[in-house]
Amino acid sequence: MNTVVAELGRKYVERWAAMLVLPGLLYVAGAAAAWRLGHAHWADLGRLTGLMEEDGRSVSSVWLLAVVVLPVLSAAAGLAARGAAALLGRLWFDPWPRGLGRPARRLTAARAARWEAADAAFRAEPDRTPARLDALAARRNAVALVPPARPTWSGDRLRAVDVRVWGWYRLDVVFSWPRLWLVLTESEQNALRAARTELDAAVALAGWGVLTLLPALWWWPAVLPAGALVAVGLRRTRAAVDTLAHLTEAAFDLRGGLLARELGFAVAEGERLTPDVGARVTAHLRKHA
Structure with missing residues (x-):
């Protein structure tokens, strides 16, 4: 049992790192670069060189940033x-929740109208050849396989x-x-x-x-x-x-x-x-x- 628990723990850490920390590191680096550039210098990539400098900080501060702060920010970004x-x-x-009831009803009604029009065209089609019916059924099914009741x-x-x-x-x-x-x-x-x-x-x-x-x-x-x-x-x-x-x-x-x-x-x-x-x-x- 200890072996199983240890293996599960290792897999969990690997998955946590893959899903949160690693993408989060990329996100934090990109956000920091964006902050450095700003709207006024959005294309001035030369300003990014300052991110690689210590700017007077001690080596211990740089290590603290790399080992503690960045992983925490990366995990926070992953959770967000x-x-x-x-x-x-x-x-x-x-x-959709009750607060979005009105837009949900409008979207659902619009999708239902499209489905009903496609279904009516399928049922009223005079050319009952398989190819024609398949095309009309595909058009209806592209909206929904059943009469729509959801906004998406x-x-x-x-x-x-x-x-x-x-x-x-x-x-x-x-x-x-x-x-x-x-x-x-x-x-x-x-x-x-x-x-x-x-x-x-x-x-x-x-x-x-x-x-x-x-x-x-x-x-x-x-x-x-x-x-x-x-x-x-x-x-x-x-x-x-x-x-x-x-x-x-x-x-x-x-x-x-x-x-x-x-x-x-x-x-x-x-x-x-x-x-x-x-x-x-x-x-x-x-x-x-």
């Missing part, structure tokens, strides 16, 4: 970036898993997912972990972009890398959300019957889960909740 990422995740994936695409993409699994199998995702996880194979669990890790990394990248807006207060070109980080983070987030949603829904498609069998319901080997059995599984898992 994680906080910004958590806020972005709250806005991208979950229902990512929020509706994750919500679509709940809606589609319930509509097809009558399984409540919230109650059935922890049990389903236990019957997945190791490779299936690893695929889902990798997708979630990629999603976390993408949102974290956008969080660093938000934090990079701070040096723009005293060095305006910081807006450019900040915008680039947020844009790339958002693009990667959408791709990671889509992958995670597909894998989660696939887990229900492939292992829903196995979950029912493990719980004692009559589902033959190789037979898919039916809505009737799924409803009974959901009732069993909810336990009148």
